[in-house]
Amino acid sequence: MISSELPKNRPNDFTKAILTVEEIIKLVREKGDKALLELEEKLDHMKLDSVVEDKIDELASKISPELKEAIDYIYEQLVEFHETIKPYNAGGNSKGVEFGVIWKPIEKVGIYVPGGNKAYPSTLLMAGIPAKVAGVNEIYAATPPSKIDPVICYIAKKLGVKKLYRLGGAQAIAAFAYGTESVKKVDKVVGPGNIYVQAAKFLVSRDIGIDGIEGPTELVIIADDTAKVEDLILDMRAQAEHGLSTFIVLLTTSQNIIDEVKRELESDRNVYYVVKVSSVEEAIKIANEISPEHLSLYVTNPKRYLDIVSNSGAVSLGSTPPAIIDYAAGPNHILPTNQWARFRGGVTVYDFLKPIMYANLEKPDEKLIQSAIILAKHEGFEFHAKSIGARYGR
Amino acid sequence: MISSELPKNRPNDFTKAILTVEEIIKLVREKGDKALLELEEKLDHMKLDSVVEDKIDELASKISPELKEAIDYIYEQLVEFHETIKPYNAGGNSKGVEFGVIWKPIEKVGIYVPGGNKAYPSTLLMAGIPAKVAGVNEIYAATPPSKIDPVICYIAKKLGVKKLYRLGGAQAIAAFAYGTESVKKVDKVVGPGNIYVQAAKFLVSRDIGIDGIEGPTELVIIADDTAKVEDLILDMRAQAEHGLSTFIVLLTTSQNIIDEVKRELESDRNVYYVVKVSSVEEAIKIANEISPEHLSLYVTNPKRYLDIVSNSGAVSLGSTPPAIIDYAAGPNHILPTNQWARFRGGVTVYDFLKPIMYANLEKPDEKLIQSAIILAKHEGFEFHAKSIGARYGR
Incomplete structure (x- = not known):
């Protein structure tokens, strides 16, 4: 379906999940592992003896050589990205004061890797590598037990994850926040998830750190008439793979692109917002208002427009497909949604470091x-x- | 009062404020300015025509020459600190990808300056200067109307604050988060406050950014036998000025210091935790567990211990009095409490910037x-x- 008008607002409301999640958190705090096992049976229909996955090595060894090689290569690239952007201790002297900051890693981090029918090992890479580059000592991970993917186990081993928990949704977040007999209480929990995970992250954020509250994924594409319409259609369809709540916008100066995109995508189930603009600058203004998770600048000489982009999680420049950022380019795919890009960036090495300030006034x-x-x-x-x-x- | 044993836990519970604050937020969202004026009358006993302070210039001009000079001088120092530590855009190339981050300021920020009987202009400096250094375009501030301090007005002018609102507590936070006819909706709200402010910041954090949830202030002093006991006593009494809920700890290797501190402070109303340790290293281990807002390393050659400090908001080195950090050294006094130093630092220029990631894959x-x-x-x-x-x- 095509809409030529942008929606007035896009509520992402986890309010309806809050009462349920409050109950889950209460149970986990009161009954620990027992609550976790009961919740896994009730919510994920899995009868477990333990929430700790103790066959990581065995499972990891089942990864195909092709996937192993892919993970190893992507791993290197993401390490390089976060090494490139990481901060250094900075200090100076002013008015007789020696001052500065020293960056210290968070000690214990929990990563939530969503799952269910599918498995998302890429999320473990995206959250785990910046944590690793930051120097986090203890990384823990949790993923729903219905499918423990060998690729997740392989990445967990590579990252030196201390424990992998077979836990889904709100109960995983609650366990990370408050600890149980088996689950380590962490200092910060990171990772995307459904509305129950979102509600849980909000509720535990009074006690531990969170990266943010990630809602349905979003893509705004800005295209001038140099953009290949086949590319645009594939990018929009790729984004649509995330489900019907995904938000997909194309802002273009080209009537030809609009016509072709409409023809191709009109009968799809997803809604695609396709809007004509008079200039790339106008499009960026609109995009800044939307503050999208992903922004694609499929225009001539895209880099010069970065200066006027003020709100977005990650930007793919020129013909770069947004989907490569989801997997391998370097930037994260755990990014601010619901206009959170107004006030924070996506997950980077900075999420796992904190600046400790100091001052020395000898003279x-x-x-x-x-x-x-x-x-x-x-x-x-x-x-x-x-x-x-x-x-x-x- | 002296205690030679550290408390098992120090609950800072804003739960009891949550229901009240939910009601306040609901009122502000539904009735806008009308609700604000009613709440100010009910809670701050102030009958206002408008929540906007429109006499900033007039009030600012009443600042004494002495205070004006002090503010100007401190202002320079804080600018220098945040300029020293601020991030730069970083980029690189790897596996054919050009990638990096560009740091962009948040557009609209609200600063809450607590008040009541007293006024805390230093808080406006501490929150406003890193925002200014980050390049935030629109800074707004709110402070309870019972006492609008000329010094606050002077600083507001210096920072280019767009509007100063006469608003206290939860209603100020709610107005910043959701906007009213008079109050600008902002992207992030920053600043300390009482449990109502804490509860409000927690509740609005599902919609806008917050710096953290700051509870009662905390100081851990680590002293070896080179520390002057008179200094330690003054530092502990200075910290005690923040009220009875303040948490004050002295960890020292010196029995002599313990004896003298006990003698001097035993009859004070505040509780001082004074604990003998066998080494500075042991003390730092305890301090890392506590994760205090302020840490004073009043020991020989303090800088070498910074390496093993993992959790603290701000560290004063050697004989540097912790109180100078509250006012003028450079580091912030808006700092993580309640062990939030495990996962975040105090307010810096980073709180007002966000890293936008990008990738370009031409070849x-x-x-x-x-x-x-x-x-x-x-x-x-x-x-x-x-x-x-x-x-x-x-």
Whole structure:
């Protein structure tokens, strides 16, 4: 289906899941493993003895040589990406103060790899590699037990994952947040999932870190008349593979592209929003409003437009297919949706590091000390002022 | 009061505030300004015509020359700190892919400056300057109306704050998150506050960005026998100025320090946890478990211990008084509490920037393309595979 008008709003509401998930979290906190086993039986229809997958080695060895080689190669590429963008300790001196930040890895991280009928080993790569590059010591992973993919096990081994848990949905997030007899309590949980996972991540975010709350995936393509319409159609159909709630927009200056895309995609079940624009700049303005997860700039000389892109998770430039970012280009596919790109980027090495600030005032500037004392006194913090003053002979 | 044993846990529970705050958020979303004026009358006992402070210029001009000079000087220092640590766009090439991140500022930010009987202009400096250095275009601020401090107005002008709202507590956070006729909806809200502010930040974090949920302030001091006991006592008393819920710990290798601190502070109303340790290393291990907001390393050659500090918001080195970080050293005083230092740092320029990832594959490596296709097919995403393959003649 084609719509030539963008929707006014796109609610992604996990509210209806909240009550259910609150109950699940309560159960997991109260009854630990027992609750997990009961929930797996009830929700995933799996009767388990333990939520810990203890056959990782055996399963991992079942990976095909072709997939093994593919994973190894992609792994290298993602490591290279996060190594390229990672931060370094920074410091300086100003007004007699030596200051800076040291970046330290989070110690314990939980990765949620969604599943069900399918398995998404690429998500374990996308979350695990930036954690690894950051230097996270203990990486744990959870995935629904109905299908434990050998490729997931292979990647888990490669990443040095401490434990792989056979846990789906909200119960996996709850277990990571509060710990059970078998599941390690972590400092931060990362990864996409359905509305139950989203609701769970929101609820546990008062106690542990989360990467964000990822909703249905989104793609905005901006195309000028140099774009190949066959490519655009494939990109839109690829995005549509994520289901009917996926949001797919094509903004183009070319009437010819619009006509051809309409003809080809009109009878598809997904809705494709196809909108004529007068310029690439106008399209980027619209895209910034939408703040899409994926943005494709299929235009001439795309890099110069990066300057005016303000809100997006990941941008594929020129004829680069957005789908390559989902698998192998380097950037992540765990990205902000629902306009979260207004205030955060996708998952990178930064999600697994934190800047610890420090200051050393051996011989501070007189006026800086005086200024601090004046402001502390103004706020009524006499002992703050005294503790500063006494140090420097005031 | 002195305790020689650390508490098992320190619950900071805003649960009891949640129901009240849900009601406030609902009112603000439904009735906009009308709700804000009613809430200010009910909760802050202020009858307002408008929540917008329209006398900023007039009020700002009332700042004393002494305070003006102090603010100007501190402002320079904080700018220098965030300029020193800010990120740069990073990019590279690997396996035929040109990739990287471009850092873009958040567009609209709301800063909550707590108040009530007192005013905390330093908080506006601490939140506003990293936003400014990041390049945030629209900064808004809110502070309870009972006392609009000229110093806050002066700083607001200096930062180019678009509007200063006379709003306290949960209603300020709700207004920033959802907007009203007078209050601009922002992309992220930053700043400390009481349990109502904490609960509100948690609740709105499903829709906008937050810096964190800051609870009562915390200080862990690690002192060897070179530390001056008078300094330690002042630092502990300064921390105690934040109220009875403040958490104050001294870990020291020196029995002499313990004896003197006990004698001096035993009769104070605050609880001070004073614990003997056998080494600085042991103390840092305990501190990492606590993950304190402020850490003071009042020991010989403190910088070498930074390597083994893993969880803390800000560290003052050597005889540097922790209070100088609250005002003027450079690092922030808006810092993670309640063990949030396990997974995030304090507020920096990074809180107002987001890394947008990009990739350009003009002539990608054959094997990378092949690997992506293999993995996409394994996951059952045929059109993902096709959209990649078609581009590169497969």
